[in-house]
Amino acid sequence: MIAKLSKKERHKQLNKKIQENPFYTDDELSEIFSVSVQTIRLDRMELGIPELRERIKTVAEKNYQKVKAIVGSEIVGELIDLELGKKGISIFEPTSDMTFLKTKVIRGHYIYSQAESLAISVIDADVALIGVANIKYKYPVKVGDKLIAKAEVIRQRGNKYFVWVKIKIKNKEVFRGKFILVSIMEDISQKRGDEISENSD
Amino acid sequence: MIAKLSKKERHKQLNKKIQENPFYTDDELSEIFSVSVQTIRLDRMELGIPELRERIKTVAEKNYQKVKAIVGSEIVGELIDLELGKKGISIFEPTSDMTFLKTKVIRGHYIYSQAESLAISVIDADVALIGVANIKYKYPVKVGDKLIAKAEVIRQRGNKYFVWVKIKIKNKEVFRGKFILVSIMEDISQKRGDEISENSD
Known part of the structure; x- marks a missing residue:
């Protein structure tokens, strides 16, 4: 102050x-x-x-141009920070059409898709797909919550990338996921997760 | 023949x-x-x-009435079989708007959402949320593929349900996921995955 x-x-x-x-x-x-x-x-x-929403958009648009393994418009949320091959941050505000009717809780797959698309965004490869994901939903997310997702490339081994994604609302972690991505060449029919051990840390 | x-x-x-x-x-x-x-x-x-599509719909509509923890219309795919508390089967045909622009592969979160919504459908509880999911994508899915997902409730412990979901195209398994669901009461703000060990089989 x-x-x-x-x-x-x-x-x-x-x-x-x-x-x-x-x-x-x-x-x-x-x-x-x-x-x-x-x-x-x-x-x-x-x-x-400009207002916050516009400022976020401006930053996101710059980041979309850096992304390699996914097209910017396919990212769920606004990509507000990106160090390709290292880490990235996205903001996502789920809307009321994303809730379960019974609980008014945001459906898991919307949160998952923020994490998944961010994990693909941070990879320094032309094409990458998810092979394995171990994820945990810690608290229910509601309409009005602002999800801040941070992804970090933990390590790379051959064509496999280990990416951790944590999603917070303010300071409360609501979701975390460990993703193993596989960068692929032209032949997208090749195997993905099958050759990856499920519990690789 | x-x-x-x-x-x-x-x-x-x-x-x-x-x-x-x-x-x-x-x-x-x-x-x-x-x-x-x-x-x-x-x-x-x-x-x-009637043609196959209509017959599937008729069967699915009957099953939607049995579902407890999710509203029928929220299920991704057609629910063609359900034994509440035990197992269920759904069919899902991803469309071209669900692909990645670069690879023409169906985006993971659509496959994930078929599995997730089926896992919730088979639970014999009024309200349930996903706590933990360990998932593996084995082969890329393309437009025109028909995904047959089978979910099985492996066991229940207190308010936790362990559900396995396998998705096949013809006889090839393309996805498998282990979900731990938590059935909840009115208080949806309670903790979910945090109290669950991540690698509980």
């Missing part, structure tokens, strides 16, 4: 903050600068800083 | 065959009765036997 500043000084600092981290919400910025959310919105308008 | 019969006798036998197993294709029936596919189609029309 920054002590109350002049408008000019606040604008300067605001620009800097957003440059450092484009993912601040207006709520967070209003707390940082000790002003109302309305003031932050006006500041952003005056400075020509 | 049955030796060539009179039309009247063939009609009688055809009715019987379909009653025993509503999932014969016209191709298979034409082989069984040593007549052309066209003849089988005419036979079906005369006898008022």
Whole structure:
């Protein structure tokens, strides 16, 4: 939290903050600068800083161009960070059409598909498919939750990539998955998971 | 294969065959009765036997009424057999909008969602969520493949259900998954996978 500043000084600092981290919400910025959310919105308008959703999209679009093993539009969620071959981060906000009717809980396969597509995104190979996945759903996810998925390439052995994905809502881990991916050449009819031991750590 | 019969006798036998197993294709029936596919189609029309797709739907709709832990329409694929608390079978034909652009292979999460929704369907509990899943993709799936998934409840321990799902195309296994489901009461915010050991067989 920054002590109350002049408008000019606040604008300067605001620009800097957003440059450092484009993912601040207006709520967070209003707390940082000790002003109302309305003031932050006006500041952003005056400075020509787009709203959070637009900023996320802009960053995601840049990352989509780096991705190799999947087409950007096939990624479930917005890819907000990517170091190809190493790690990546995506944000996903499930919508009400993704819930189970009985429980209003988000269906597992939507969460799974965020993790799966992120795991494929981080791989530095032209084509890759999932061979094995060991996954755990820890807490139910509801509409309005913002899922932050982080993927890390743990190691590579031949044409196999071991990728861990953890998904959090705020600081609570709701899902984790270990994926073994197989990079493939033209012949996509070749075997995948069968040659992989299921419990390779 | 049955030796060539009179039309009247063939009609009688055809009715019987379909009653025993509503999932014969016209191709298979034409082989069984040593007549052309066209003849089988005419036979079906005369006898008022709907085409395979309709027959599958009719069977599936009956099964949807037995399902407890999921709403019938949420099942990915057609549920063609169900013994609640024991086992179930579903058929799913992925379409071209489900492929990866680069490989034309069906995206893993569609196959996963067939398996996941079938695993939930077979559970004899009012509400159930996936806690843990260990899955293996063995061969790539393409458009035109017909996925036959079989789920079996291996055991139940308290509110946990261990369900195995195997998916085949003809006789080739393309996917297998071990799911641990947790049946839950009203309080859906309770923990799920966290209390489950990841490698419980």
